[in-house]
Amino acid sequence: MAGRKIETDVLVVGGGGAGFRAAIAAREKGAKVTLLSKGPLARCGASPMAGADFTLDGKSMNELGRDGDPGDSKEKCFNDIVTQGYYLNNQKLVQQYLDRAPRLMKDIMDYGTEIKLSDERMIYIVGTQLMDMLLKRARAVGVDLLEDVMLLELTTTGGKVTGGLGLDISTGNFISFECKSVIMATGGWHKAFWPNTGMRDLSGEGIAMAHRAGADIGNMEFITFACNVMYEPPIWRGSIAPYLVSLICGGKLTNNRGEDILAPYDPLIVERGTATEWNKSFISYATMKEVRAGNGFANGGVHYSRGDAPWEFVKLMAAFMFPNWKYKAIDLSEWGRMLENDEPIEVGPAVEYFDGGILVDERFATGVEGLYAAGECTRGAFGSNRVFSAITEMLVHGFDAGENAAEYALKSSSAGLNEKTLKEIQARVEEPLIRKKGLNIPQVRRRIQERAHRQLGPIRNEDELKDFIGFLESVKKDELPKLSTTSKSRIYNKEWIDALELDNIVYLLEAAARSALARTESRGVHYREDFPYTDNDSWLQESVVKYRDGAFEIGKRPVTVTTMTPPKGKMPYLDMMKKMMESRSDTGGKH
Amino acid sequence: MAGKNITVKVFRYDPSVDAEPYYREYAVPFEKGMSAMDALDYIYQNLDSTLAYYDHAGCSLGICARCTGKINGKAGLFCQTPIDGDITLEPANKERVVKDLVIKRGKKEKEA
Numbered sequence: 001m002a003g004r005k006i007e008t009d010v011l012v013v014g015g016g017g018a019g020f021r022a023a024i025a026a027r028e029k030g031a032k033v034t035l036l037s038k039g040p041l042a043r044c045g046a047s048p049m050a051g052a053d054f055t056l057d058g059k060s061m062n063e064l065g066r067d068g069d070p071g072d073s074k075e076k077c078f079n080d081i082v083t084q085g086y087y088l089n090n091q092k093l094v095q096q097y098l099d100r101a102p103r104l105m106k107d108i109m110d111y112g113t114e115i116k117l118s119d120e121r122m123i124y125i126v127g128t129q130l131m132d133m134l135l136k137r138a139r140a141v142g143v144d145l146l147e148d149v150m151l152l153e154l155t156t157t158g159g160k161v162t163g164g165l166g167l168d169i170s171t172g173n174f175i176s177f178e179c180k181s182v183i184m185a186t187g188g189w190h191k192a193f194w195p196n197t198g199m200r201d202l203s204g205e206g207i208a209m210a211h212r213a214g215a216d217i218g219n220m221e222f223i224t225f226a227c228n229v230m231y232e233p234p235i236w237r238g239s240i241a242p243y244l245v246s247l248i249c250g251g252k253l254t255n256n257r258g259e260d261i262l263a264p265y266d267p268l269i270v271e272r273g274t275a276t277e278w279n280k281s282f283i284s285y286a287t288m289k290e291v292r293a294g295n296g297f298a299n300g301g302v303h304y305s306r307g308d309a310p311w312e313f314v315k316l317m318a319a320f321m322f323p324n325w326k327y328k329a330i331d332l333s334e335w336g337r338m339l340e341n342d343e344p345i346e347v348g349p350a351v352e353y354f355d356g357g358i359l360v361d362e363r364f365a366t367g368v369e370g371l372y373a374a375g376e377c378t379r380g381a382f383g384s385n386r387v388f389s390a391i392t393e394m395l396v397h398g399f400d401a402g403e404n405a406a407e408y409a410l411k412s413s414s415a416g417l418n419e420k421t422l423k424e425i426q427a428r429v430e431e432p433l434i435r436k437k438g439l440n441i442p443q444v445r446r447r448i449q450e451r452a453h454r455q456l457g458p459i460r461n462e463d464e465l466k467d468f469i470g471f472l473e474s475v476k477k478d479e480l481p482k483l484s485t486t487s488k489s490r491i492y493n494k495e496w497i498d499a500l501e502l503d504n505i506v507y508l509l510e511a512a513a514r515s516a517l518a519r520t521e522s523r524g525v526h527y528r529e530d531f532p533y534t535d536n537d538s539w540l541q542e543s544v545v546k547y548r549d550g551a552f553e554i555g556k557r558p559v560t561v562t563t564m565t566p567p568k569g570k571m572p573y574l575d576m577m578k579k580m581m582e583s584r585s586d587t588g589g590k591h
Numbered sequence: 592m593a594g595k596n597i598t599v600k601v602f603r604y605d606p607s608v609d610a611e612p613y614y615r616e617y618a619v620p621f622e623k624g625m626s627a628m629d630a631l632d633y634i635y636q637n638l639d640s641t642l643a644y645y646d647h648a649g650c651s652l653g654i655c656a657r658c659t660g661k662i663n664g665k666a667g668l669f670c671q672t673p674i675d676g677d678i679t680l681e682p683a684n685k686e687r688v689v690k691d692l693v694i695k696r697g698k699k700e701k702e703a
Binding site: 038039040043044048049128148150169170199200201232233234235236238239330331440441442443446485486487489491492493494495497 | 605606607608622623624625626629635636637639640641642643644646647648649650651652653654655656657671673689690693695
């Protein structure tokens with residue numbers, strides 16, 4: 001077939017922290033490595049947006065020369081991660097995370113990354129700086145880097161991965177890849193929702209491709225929504241600036257009657273649930289409770305204002321987080337004035353992190369030979385609720401996945417690509433480009449995204465989930481086959497890329513909605529208002545999604561336990577949340 | 592200002608089909624606080640889906656620098672430039688146009 005062909009040992013799909021760290025590790029093992037970055041090198045996906053906190057146990061932190069809590073330990077962190085995850089965590093992955101974190105922190109220090117501040121269990125670095133360091137290292141060790149290239153589909157032969165078909169976005173030309181192993185590192189799928197926290201490339205095709213290639217995916221119903229994300233004005237929509245200010249300084253959240261939305265809750269839940277990253281699950285839940293009761297504002301949010309937080313303290317913290325009131329080049333000085341005058345701004349939840357995804361073991365292998373996965377696109381260590389750092393996750397995952405994929409590649413031979421399969425994939429992906437007349441792609445997408453936010457948001461119920469699934473089925477039947485690009489030129493054709501992404505977005509939304517419908521309990525970031533209790537007798541299970549005979553099948557399997565025995569019994573959601581919050585080790589740090 | 596439209600004039604050029612560049616004008620509803628990127632998004636989603644601007648992997652938050660262009664002749668990031676009236680949007684470099692507002696980045700451009 002026409003187009004370029006690239007042969008390599010290890011193909012890394014994704015240019016975030018997980019992809020880059022995996023590529024470096026694989027290269028350092030002696031494999032030929034090719035990394036595909038869907039967007040600008042070191043500036044796409046969620047990694048460069050990140051704050052970014054890196055968590056590890058305080059004792060190891062001390063051993064590396066930083067001020068960690070000496071009374072901390074991997075065992076204590078293990079307890080905390082598992083209780084934060086409501087015991088749904090894969091405990092082998094939790095152990096891997098804690099075992100590897102010190103090595104990756106040493107990396108960060110050796111790279112010369114500036115550590116802006118730290119507490120007893122974390123260091124805080126800048127996402128863009130971390131990505132620049134990874135890019136520099138990847139170039140130095142000889143990773144082949146491709147920019148503005150996306151993978152469209154994986155190819156397999158006899159259950160073993162052989163490569164895939166990719167697209168050069170600028171030219172619209174295809175590239176076929178032949179390789180011995182693949183590391184999927186495509187991050188989350190924020191683009192399935194609107195509003196979202198800003199990344200235009202995160203549409204989750206890695207998870208969908210891996211699934212279609214035969215890998216299991218699971219825990220798709222666990223989706224973390226950041227709270228206190230700006231909902232207005234348009235230029236600031238999606239900004240997490242109030243989320244950061246609220247985490248560090250506090251503040252007030254009020255509904256359209258002027259009432260404090262957190263007043264009804266237990267003081268311990270409010271304290272932990274506002275001053276730590278428990279806030280993502282707790283406040284998103286509390287916000288949606290108000291909005292769904294009709295007490296919200298025009299954009300579907302609540303009001304955030306400074307309240308009792310002293311202005312001098314807010315000003316001081318803001319000067320550190322947003323020097324000159326600029327947050328990643330956004331000018332927030334007008335908001336600074338509003339904060340000082342205790343004027344409210346509308347905020348609400350927005351999708352921020354995906355706790356489920358490709359099911360990997362502690363070696364980051366999937367069930368498909370030669371296919372590995374790392375970072376946010378995997379079902380990682382966090383169970384039903386992530387509080388510890390995803391920056392650590394991407395780096396510890398990347399490191400081991402890279403080494404393992406390289407080791408595998410170096411003792412395998414390439415099975416070769418099947419030309420017929422590649423032609424079939426090409427024909428399928430070209431359909432929207434060739435179809436003469438059809439539906440407007442961005443409008444179809446926006447309807448889907450807004451509905452996902454409403455019906456698969458922080459609060460769910462059976463009727464809304466069934467309605468959403470019915471809607472997705474009609475989209476699949478009546479709309480996706482009719483998508484047509486207005487422009488037929490393949491050069492930088494936004495509509496064409498949007499159409500391809502939309503197929504995968506609908507796929508993942510259906511997998512998640514069906515999983516959310518099947519899970520008749522509330523745990524972590526999955527809350528069912530029709531099943532408002534945590535059921536440890538029936539539901540300490542991972543959801544597993546399979547696709548057979550044209551339909552999704554949702555199954556479950558027991559959680560992987562090593563040292564912490566899960567509890568038994570059913571209890572109301574907030575009682576379980578409080579119990580998990582109370583279970584935290586008696587050590588310093590916000591995580 | 593609610594309910595008012597602004598005129599957004601956009602540089603259009605697909606070297607594979609157009610003999611030369613041209614400009615197209617679009618009526619875009621004005622919303623206080625909107626950016627040039629918001630205007631482009633509106634046009635793409637509601638008026639003209641053939642319009643190309645770097646979007647498949649844009650951050651919308653001012654850090655990837657791929658939406659660099661000219662707003663009323665002045666260089667800036669589309670996603671970070673607020674607009675409050677009629678505007679003209681052009682590519683950062685008319686000699687390097689891939690399509691419309693998307694330009695080819697070459698070796699002479701330095702990475703951040």
